[in-house]
Amino acid sequence: MKGWAGAALLLLLPLLTGCWSLKEPEELGIVAAMGVDALSGGGYRVTLEVAHPSGLSKAAGGTGGGGKTASAYYLSEDAPTVYQALKRMPHVLARQVFWSQTRVLIVGEPLAKRNLLDAVDLLARGEQTRLEMPVVVGRPTAAAVLHLKPLGESLIGNAIVTQMHNAARVAAYRATSLNDVLEAAPEEGIDPLLPLVGNQLGYPAVLGSALLRGGRMVDTATPAESTGILWLRGEIRPGAELSVPFSDTGGRTGNLGLTVTGAQVRIGGDPAQGSPLSARLEVKAEVMEADVTGFALTPTNLMQMDRAIARRVLGQVEKGLAAIARSRSDPVGFGRYLHRFHPASWRQVKATWYRHLNRLPVRVNVSPEVSRSHMTTGTPGIWPGKTRGI
Amino acid sequence: MERIPSFAWSILLIVCLFATFGLFGMFWILSVTGRDFWIAILLALPALLPLLLWTRFAMPSPRPGSLLRAVAYALAAAYFLLLSVMTVHVMNDMMGTLLEETPAVAIALPFLAVVVYAAHSGLEVVARLAVLVLPVVLMGFGVILVLALPLVDPGNLLPILDGGWGPVFRSASLIAAWWTGFILLAPWVERERSQPACSCRPLLLGFGTVALLLTLLGGLLVGIFGLRLQVVTYPVFVLSRMVNISHLLTRFVSLAISPAFLGVFLMATLFLWGSSRAAADAFHLADNRPLLLPLGFWALFFVLHGFPGKMALVSFLQQTFPVVALILGFLVPLLSWLGRTPQVRP
Numbered sequence: 001m002k003g004w005a006g007a008a009l010l011l012l013l014p015l016l017t018g019c020w021s022l023k024e025p026e027e028l029g030i031v032a033a034m035g036v037d038a039l040s041g042g043g044y045r046v047t048l049e050v051a052h053p054s055g056l057s058k059a060a061g062g063t064g065g066g067g068k069t070a071s072a073y074y075l076s077e078d079a080p081t082v083y084q085a086l087k088r089m090p091h092v093l094a095r096q097v098f099w100s101q102t103r104v105l106i107v108g109e110p111l112a113k114r115n116l117l118d119a120v121d122l123l124a125r126g127e128q129t130r131l132e133m134p135v136v137v138g139r140p141t142a143a144a145v146l147h148l149k150p151l152g153e154s155l156i157g158n159a160i161v162t163q164m165h166n167a168a169r170v171a172a173y174r175a176t177s178l179n180d181v182l183e184a185a186p187e188e189g190i191d192p193l194l195p196l197v198g199n200q201l202g203y204p205a206v207l208g209s210a211l212l213r214g215g216r217m218v219d220t221a222t223p224a225e226s227t228g229i230l231w232l233r234g235e236i237r238p239g240a241e242l243s244v245p246f247s248d249t250g251g252r253t254g255n256l257g258l259t260v261t262g263a264q265v266r267i268g269g270d271p272a273q274g275s276p277l278s279a280r281l282e283v284k285a286e287v288m289e290a291d292v293t294g295f296a297l298t299p300t301n302l303m304q305m306d307r308a309i310a311r312r313v314l315g316q317v318e319k320g321l322a323a324i325a326r327s328r329s330d331p332v333g334f335g336r337y338l339h340r341f342h343p344a345s346w347r348q349v350k351a352t353w354y355r356h357l358n359r360l361p362v363r364v365n366v367s368p369e370v371s372r373s374h375m376t377t378g379t380p381g382i383w384p385g386k387t388r389g390i
Numbered sequence: 391m392e393r394i395p396s397f398a399w400s401i402l403l404i405v406c407l408f409a410t411f412g413l414f415g416m417f418w419i420l421s422v423t424g425r426d427f428w429i430a431i432l433l434a435l436p437a438l439l440p441l442l443l444w445t446r447f448a449m450p451s452p453r454p455g456s457l458l459r460a461v462a463y464a465l466a467a468a469y470f471l472l473l474s475v476m477t478v479h480v481m482n483d484m485m486g487t488l489l490e491e492t493p494a495v496a497i498a499l500p501f502l503a504v505v506v507y508a509a510h511s512g513l514e515v516v517a518r519l520a521v522l523v524l525p526v527v528l529m530g531f532g533v534i535l536v537l538a539l540p541l542v543d544p545g546n547l548l549p550i551l552d553g554g555w556g557p558v559f560r561s562a563s564l565i566a567a568w569w570t571g572f573i574l575l576a577p578w579v580e581r582e583r584s585q586p587a588c589s590c591r592p593l594l595l596g597f598g599t600v601a602l603l604l605t606l607l608g609g610l611l612v613g614i615f616g617l618r619l620q621v622v623t624y625p626v627f628v629l630s631r632m633v634n635i636s637h638l639l640t641r642f643v644s645l646a647i648s649p650a651f652l653g654v655f656l657m658a659t660l661f662l663w664g665s666s667r668a669a670a671d672a673f674h675l676a677d678n679r680p681l682l683l684p685l686g687f688w689a690l691f692f693v694l695h696g697f698p699g700k701m702a703l704v705s706f707l708q709q710t711f712p713v714v715a716l717i718l719g720f721l722v723p724l725l726s727w728l729g730r731t732p733q734v735r736p
Contacts (some may be wrong), residue, residue: 005507127487131632179632186617340548 022342025144032072033157035142036082037108042120044111046085047053047076047143049157050093051101066368071154074144082122090322095214099130103157104164105135105178106197108142109210109217116194117185117215124182134164137210137217148204154203160197163206172223173206174235185215189346189353191336193229195221211329213354219327220318228320231313232332234265242285244312246292254292256305258285261371267337269363271303272345277334278363283313296378302370309368318362328357394517394583396592402520403572403596406660408603409527409653412626413480418707420608421620423561426551427608430561435601437566442573442590448723449577456672458729462722463672466574469718471685473571474658476703478502481654482693483700484624488647498693505655506686509663510679511716513582516659523652530649531603535610538629542613565636565710567715569597573663574722582667582702623700628648662689 035047050073053095075093079085089097089298107119116137123129138145149161164175173195184192194210194217209226211219221229247253262284271275287297287305295301324332335353338346349356410664423430452463478498508516520552550559563568573668611625614632622628663678665685697703 127490127627130629183616183618186620339552340545343549343552 004307027096028098029073029089029093031097031099031102031157032155033104033106033146033160035106035108035138035146036103037138037141037143037152038111038114039078043080043141044082044085045076045077045078045108046082046089047074047146048089048097049074049155050097051155051157053166071155074146081189082119084120098128099123099126100130102130102133103155104160105133106138106142106145106160107135107194109137109139109196110141112137112194112210112212112217115215116181116192116212116217120178120181123178123282129178131182132177134161134175134179134195135178136160136176136185136195136197136206139196140206144199145197145204148199149202151203159204163204164195169239169241170223172226172230173209174230174237187336188332188339189330189337190333191329191331193221193226193331209331211323211327211331213327213329218329219323221323221327224316225319225323228316228318229323229331230267230320231263231281231317232267232320234263236260236263238262239383242309242312244305244308245343246290246305246308247297248292248295248304248385250294252292252293252294254290256287256308257289257291258309259288260285267332267334270338270342270345271361272342272348276361276363277337279317279332279371281313281317281364281366283309283366283368284371285309285368287370287374290379292379294379297373305369309370310366313366313368314364321360321362321364325358325360328354330354330357334360334362393514394579396589397595399579399583399592400596400599401524402517402656402660403521403593404599404603405520405527405653406535406572406657407569407596407600407653408531408607409523410477410480410657411607411655412485412624413650415434417650418677418704419561419564420611421643421695421704422564422708423557424553424617424620425547426553426558426559427612429551429600430558430565431604431608433558433562434565435567437562438573438597439571441566441570441716442576442593444720445573445577445723446590448727451581452577452671452690452726454670454671455726455731456729458725460672460729463668465725466695466722467665467668467672468574469571469722470661470668471689471692473572474505474661474665474671475696476662476707477654477658478505478689478693479499479697479703480700481651481658482651483703484627484668487624494694495690498690501655502690502693505628505658505662505689506682508655508659510682513579513660513663516656516663520656523649523656526652527649531607534626538610538614538632541629541632542610543616544613545615546616546683547609562596563712563716567712567719570715570719571661574719575661578664578671585602596667614686630642639645642713658689662686 029048029050030053031048032051035049037045037047039045052070052072073093075089076089077085079088086097086099091269103118105123106115111119111126117133123133137260148156153162155158174193176192176194181192181194191212191214194212195206196208196210197204198207200203200207206223207220208223208354209221209229211221214305227236238259238261240263242258242260244256244258245253246256260283262282264282266280267277268280269275271277293364303329320332325332329334330353334357334377335350397436420427420507429464454460454463473483474732478501482498486492486494508519573593580589611629614629615622615625617623662682662685666678666681668677669681669685675681697706
């Protein structure tokens with residue numbers, strides 16, 4: 001009996017070899033970027049940037065030479081649902097649409113204004129979707145952005161992702177992943193903040209941020225306003241640049257170039273109990289450049305720098321708060337803070353929360369700290385004895 | 391002679407309940423209770439105690455007896471078969487989601503064939519396998535824990551009891567109902583262990599450990615997903631797509647699946663064995679093994695045709711199953727007790 005069972009198991013062994021549900025690379029249309037736009041009569045226009053590997057290798061200077069080969073195909077399909085549009089694509093592409101490698105999802109501005117969440121449902125369900133994929137709003141449409149020629153990259157999907165990775169250095173926007181959007185959707189009192197990508201001098205560039213209310217885009221924030229909102233969200237990452245107008249005790253004026261090395265925010269207060277909302281920001285930075293003639297890092301100047309940083313950050317935060325009041329969107333999550341820590345107060349204001357945002361007093365307190373000045377403590381020409389530094 | 395140590399029975403419980411929770415509990419329990427899931431888990435435990443004591447009192451050691459007992463054991467056999475079917479059905483659905491083009495029968499048939507073979511080998515083999523599998527399950531959980539910790543936002547656990555106690559109690563009843571199967575099965579397991587009476591200790595140890603582990607896992611997942619957890623079908627697999635380790639560990643999904651797969655295998659085997667044991671007692675059969683193959687075919691049939699799809703199963707689990715489970719949990723020991731043969735005093 002055991003011998004027969006063993007023989008039967010041995011016969012089953014070939015079933016364990018090879019791949020199951022295999023997908024041959026040459027049969028796949030690997031999507032590098034996906035754009036979804038709203039059609040005026042309802043339904044969607046899905047535009048795909050499908051990578052063409054041999055074209056990519058030539059674009060990158062690979063061997064093969066000869067004629068020009070496009071690095072990507074661009075396909076558009078109109079359908080009542082995103083799913084149907086994707087299913088129709090193989091009629092044109094002759095390949096199976098494979099969106100597991102999609103680098104970025106671009107939602108057209110008109111669709112974002114209608115409801116951005118409608119466009120991401122398929123991807124949230126799809127087993128092959130990568131949730132860390134950035135989601136951006138495309139101006140004027142996703143298709144228009146997808147057809148822009150990026151600088152220094154063959155694929156627009158890669159170009160936008162690279163820009164997202166570089167976002168931390170300029171502090172004006174941050175990558176919002178599909179996961180962030182899906183996580184914020186069911187939460188009360190917080191709205192996603194998405195980068196707004198459009199045409200700048202013929203190249204794709206981040207123009208600012210899209211402010212959403214629920215799943216609908218209601219306004220845009222300029223880069224300065226976006227920075228203020230990011231301070232309040234605690235999402236200014238180490239490495240972000242911060243330029244600060246500075247005047248020292250000797251009356252010398254100029255600008256300081258700083259790098260943020262750490263930023264934390266703590267939201268507090270309970271308006272229902274008479275204590276207005278507050279945001280306490282702790283900012284750590286180091287000096288990268290002092291464009292101030294005769295500047296030296298003295299104890300007095302250090303204090304002046306702290307004040308200058310506080311003023312600058314406060315100014316940016318106020319711009320962000322102004323954008324929130326104007327748009328009546330809550331990208332910071334003040335409502336979520338109330339919901340989590342003061343649920344009784346939240347229940348009182350929940351129904352009219354977006355109206356409250358129009359005149360929401362927020363007390364902002366900035367505590368800066370300059371931690372390092374790198375290889376010098378003063379501008380060239382300043383040394384101990386001439387001006388006393390620390 | 392005690393062939394199956396007490397700790398092995400506890401470990402079997404732990405592996406069955408903990409390893410499979412990523413497949414089962416999440417989409418039908420968490421969708422009810424949301425972020426207060428951990429409270430529901432802790433509430434379910436004391437709720438099971440009266441049932442445990444009642445089963446121990448009314449059905450200390452199942453033996454063939456009167457017609458009432460036969461009815462009780464037949465009901466138990468059907469219930470265990472249902473639990474086995476649901477276990478394999480969920481696993482089949484999950485594999486179908488990952489391998490879209492694979493026919494359901496290609497997954498369920500070989501799986502149930504191995505389950506029948508393992509159940510044929512007896513409970514001792516299953517229990518010892520659970521002891522071997524436990525480190526794999528805990529290791530898988532440990533790796534997930536380490537990789538997922540940076541994604542946890544403790545703020546997602548707040549506010550507590552946002553929806554009131556209602557959903558929490560409902561969720562606790564679902565958990566208790568699911569665990570009822572193990573309480574009912576315990577007398578047969580104890581008989582296999584050659585224990586004179588149903589012992590509560592291994593069950594309490596198993597349930598207690600599972601409750602603690604699930605509270606931890608639930609807290610972790612709520613911390614990561616927030617309210618979105620209520621609509622995520624298989625959180626551990628979604629998590630594997632959120633953890634950005636594609637260059638480090640490309641087979642993270644496999645790592646996440648392995649413990650669940652082992653847990654499903656052990657749980658399906660345990661309940662199929664229980665079903666055959668209870669059916670053998672109902673029909674006064676000395677050996678349960680001849681029943682395994684027909685029960686396996688029934689299980690295969692129900693897996694493929696019992697529920698039209700996952701949504702039908704979820705609907706059943708949330709609405710009908712708790713009532714059925716709690717009624718059977720009370721009724722089977724009651725019928726068994728009523729149908730007992732009076733002791734003849736010398």
